[in-house]
Amino acid sequence: xxxxxxxxxxxxxxxxxxxxxxxxxxxxxxxxxxxxxxxxxxxxxxxxxxxxxxxxxxxxxxxxxxxxxxxxxxxxxxxxxxxxxxxxxxxxxxxxxxxxxxxxxxxxxxxxxxxxxxxxxxxxxxxxxxxxxxxxxxxxxxxxxxxxxxxxxxxxxxxxxxxxxxxxxxxxxxxxxxxxxxxxxxxxxxxxxxxxxxxxxxxxxxxxxxxxxxxxxxxxxxxxxxxxxxxxxxxxxxxxxxxxxxxxxxxxxxxxxxxxxxxxxxxxxxxxxxxxxxxxxxxxxxxxxxxxxxxxxxxxxxxxxxxxxxxxxxxxxxxxxxxxxxxxxxxxxxxxxxxxxxxxxxxxxxx
Amino acid sequence: xxxxxxxxxxxxxxxxxxxxxxxxxxxxxxxxxxxxxxxxxxxxxxxxxxxxxxxxxxxxxxxxxxxxxxxxxxxxxxxxxxxxxxxxxxxxxxxxxxxxxxxxxxxxxxxxxxxxxxxxxxxxxxxxxxxxxxxxxxxxxxxxxxxxxxxxxxxxxxxxxxxxxxxxxxxxxxxxxxxxxxxxxxxxxxxxxxxxxxxxxxxxxxxxxxxxxxxxxxxxxxxxxxxxxxxxxxxxxxxxxxxxxxxxxxxxxxxxxxxxxxxxxxxxxxxxxxxxxxxxxxxxxxxxxxxxxxxxxxxxxxxxxxxxxxxxxxxxxxxxxxxxxxxxxxxxxxxxxxxxxxxxxxxxxxx
Numbered sequence: 001x002x003x004x005x006x007x008x009x010x011x012x013x014x015x016x017x018x019x020x021x022x023x024x025x026x027x028x029x030x031x032x033x034x035x036x037x038x039x040x041x042x043x044x045x046x047x048x049x050x051x052x053x054x055x056x057x058x059x060x061x062x063x064x065x066x067x068x069x070x071x072x073x074x075x076x077x078x079x080x081x082x083x084x085x086x087x088x089x090x091x092x093x094x095x096x097x098x099x100x101x102x103x104x105x106x107x108x109x110x111x112x113x114x115x116x117x118x119x120x121x122x123x124x125x126x127x128x129x130x131x132x133x134x135x136x137x138x139x140x141x142x143x144x145x146x147x148x149x150x151x152x153x154x155x156x157x158x159x160x161x162x163x164x165x166x167x168x169x170x171x172x173x174x175x176x177x178x179x180x181x182x183x184x185x186x187x188x189x190x191x192x193x194x195x196x197x198x199x200x201x202x203x204x205x206x207x208x209x210x211x212x213x214x215x216x217x218x219x220x221x222x223x224x225x226x227x228x229x230x231x232x233x234x235x236x237x238x239x240x241x242x243x244x245x246x247x248x249x250x251x252x253x254x255x256x257x258x259x260x261x262x263x264x265x266x267x268x269x270x271x272x273x274x275x276x277x278x279x280x281x282x283x284x285x286x287x288x289x290x291x292x293x294x295x296x297x298x299x300x301x302x303x304x305x306x307x308x309x310x311x312x313x314x315x316x317x318x319x320x321x322x323x324x325x326x327x328x329x330x331x332x333x334x335x336x337x338x339x340x341x342x343x344x345x346x347x348x349x350x351x
Numbered sequence: 352x353x354x355x356x357x358x359x360x361x362x363x364x365x366x367x368x369x370x371x372x373x374x375x376x377x378x379x380x381x382x383x384x385x386x387x388x389x390x391x392x393x394x395x396x397x398x399x400x401x402x403x404x405x406x407x408x409x410x411x412x413x414x415x416x417x418x419x420x421x422x423x424x425x426x427x428x429x430x431x432x433x434x435x436x437x438x439x440x441x442x443x444x445x446x447x448x449x450x451x452x453x454x455x456x457x458x459x460x461x462x463x464x465x466x467x468x469x470x471x472x473x474x475x476x477x478x479x480x481x482x483x484x485x486x487x488x489x490x491x492x493x494x495x496x497x498x499x500x501x502x503x504x505x506x507x508x509x510x511x512x513x514x515x516x517x518x519x520x521x522x523x524x525x526x527x528x529x530x531x532x533x534x535x536x537x538x539x540x541x542x543x544x545x546x547x548x549x550x551x552x553x554x555x556x557x558x559x560x561x562x563x564x565x566x567x568x569x570x571x572x573x574x575x576x577x578x579x580x581x582x583x584x585x586x587x588x589x590x591x592x593x594x595x596x597x598x599x600x601x602x603x604x605x606x607x608x609x610x611x612x613x614x615x616x617x618x619x620x621x622x623x624x625x626x627x628x629x630x631x632x633x634x635x636x637x638x639x640x641x642x643x644x645x646x647x648x649x650x651x652x653x654x655x656x657x658x659x660x661x662x663x664x665x666x667x668x669x670x671x672x673x674x675x676x677x678x679x680x681x682x683x684x685x686x687x688x689x690x691x692x693x694x695x696x697x698x699x700x701x702x
Binding site for chain 2: 048049050052053079083084085092094095096097098099126127130131132
């Protein structure tokens with residue numbers, strides 16, 4: 001047990017919730033059908049640098065590329081170890097994945113949207129417990145995931161609003177979905193306080209269940225865990241805190257989430273006693289088409305973007321180098337798109 | 352499509368054939384039950400540097416460690432990209448895997464031992480076709496795999512004998528198993544010439560089917576392919592040649608396989624027009640307990656050991672450095688074993 005060749009590992013949990021099919025909930029895909037492809041494609045982009053089985057680079061209707069491009073760019077600069085966990089994928093991916101038994105998440109308006117939550121939590125906990133690494137960064141890709149994060153926070157009795165991949169946070173739609181979910185589960189806000197597995201099964205998604213299990217298992221062996229995500233990371237932290245863990249826990253996200261006035265990231269992080277790291281990629285200093293939709297407030301976070309930026313910053317890689325690589329990754333994959341976000345017929349885009 | 356950050360990729364196909372349960376066929380595990388654990392454990396060792404979900408470092412009854420330790424040691428020195436493909440695993444692994452629909456392989460004495468062969472071949476072919484890499488090294492871990500390799504060679508009508516993980520090649524047991532298999536499939540030697548998918552379905556294993564598909568798909572896009580294996584690599588090459596591919600194909604193995612007088616590696620490689628690379632790790636120059644069973648003729652190859660040695664050699668990493676790292680990996684994982692191959696109660700070994 002002397003050497004530790006893989007001191008730092010980045011784990012992406014990729015999965016789905018049918019909650020994403022609700023209108024106006026998510027920007028993570030050009031149309032509702034593509035929402036189920038997005039996590040499989042993100043996993044391929046992070047692993048191989050391009051889509052393989054999915055054939056798709058996820059792009060929002062207005063042309064914002066998936067934040068997977070940013071995390072991939074940082075991975076090319078730093079070369080960190082990557083593991084993808086299947087947190088309930090709906091489509092096959094060519095990325096190698098670890099199975100924890102998570103199935104597709106159903107709409108939180110249903111009575112039991114995540115029947116695989118308990119099993120996935122436990123299998124992920126054991127995996128997190130045994131994974132030989134000193135430091136773990138945990139990220140997600142699950143369209144619709146901020147709504148299920150809100151569901152989990154409410155079930156646990158935590159205050160605050162989650163962020164959004166859309167420039168205008170559809171707060172009322174989310175509150176309505178959560179309210180329907182609580183009714184369908186015959187629950188009131190706070191009814192699952194101290195019962196994280198119940199909260200995520202009734203009101204969450206399989207990715208949150210898997211991330212909470214991974215975190216719980218990793219901290220048992222004193223692995224340093226940083227949740228690489230915005231308000232979804234906050235929901236994972238809330239699940240772990242409600243499970244009784246009181247030790248150190250990090251949250252790393254982007255300035256886009258931290259500056260989102262419609263959400264309460266800083267207050268939430270403080271309430272859960274998290275070590276918060278906020279990183280600004282400085283995309284406003286670029287005039288590259290691949291970054292302009294982020295500057296406009298879209299996407300904001302996802303696929304561990306904020307965590308990847310924090311890793312780059314810690315490694316002494318400047319944001320100018322990150323931006324340059326993001327531009328190169330974008331040009332390589334989507335360079336034939338026009339600046340208004342449309343793709344020509346030959347494009348690799350997802351429209 | 353300008354950059355190619357992952358110009359070289361090492362793919363391990365991990366799976367099973369129940370042929371390994373026949374007595375005296377394989378050294379790849381301390382007892383027959385462990386044979387089904389070995390591929391899952393090898394995948395974890397190569398990915399993480401230690402067993403995770405399996406909890407086992409495969410060791411032969413006489414104390415020879417899995418060649419995965421050698422490939423892992425080279426990976427720590429070179430840092431090459433790794434993908435594990437599930438070629439019919441019988442036990443869950445914590446290593447992330449790509450699925451191609453391969454199921455557990457049954458004994459080749461049965462009439463239809465690899466019913467998933469056609470599907471796995473085609474899915475692997477598509478994966479190999481789309482994988483963005485300039486150069487692919489393809490390796491296997493499948494206890495009992497030299498016997499199914501012989502089955503495939505005979506079904507295709509190819510001459511020659513395969514090598515063995517045992518110091519004394521159980522040639523007669525293998526010939527008997529193949530003879531039973533041909534009878535059960537109502538076939539004679541050579542009946543499946545020019546029909547690789549039929550050959551591997553009736554007389555092979557799911558790992559061979561997957562590797563043949565990967566190779567076929569990769570060469571379609573002019574990816575340089577090196578089969579990292581001994582006489583099992585030869586069987587894969589035979590499948591691909593019988594599928595009509597006449598271009599360049601490499602085979603990289605160890606001096607242990609090349610020097611095995613019971614097999615015909617060099618003649619087989621010449622007959623199939625393969626670019627053969629043989630690498631001697633020089634383990635006889637070491638007095639480390641972790642290498643002495645290899646010197647005694649055990650294991651010989653597996654988990655891409657010969658390919659990994661060739662990659663190290665090409666990168667200018669000397670075999671002295673490889674041996675030093677192999678010793679360190681062994682000490683880390685199995686250092687509390689005594690020199691006669693037995694493990695104390697606290698050992699991580701598989702006995």
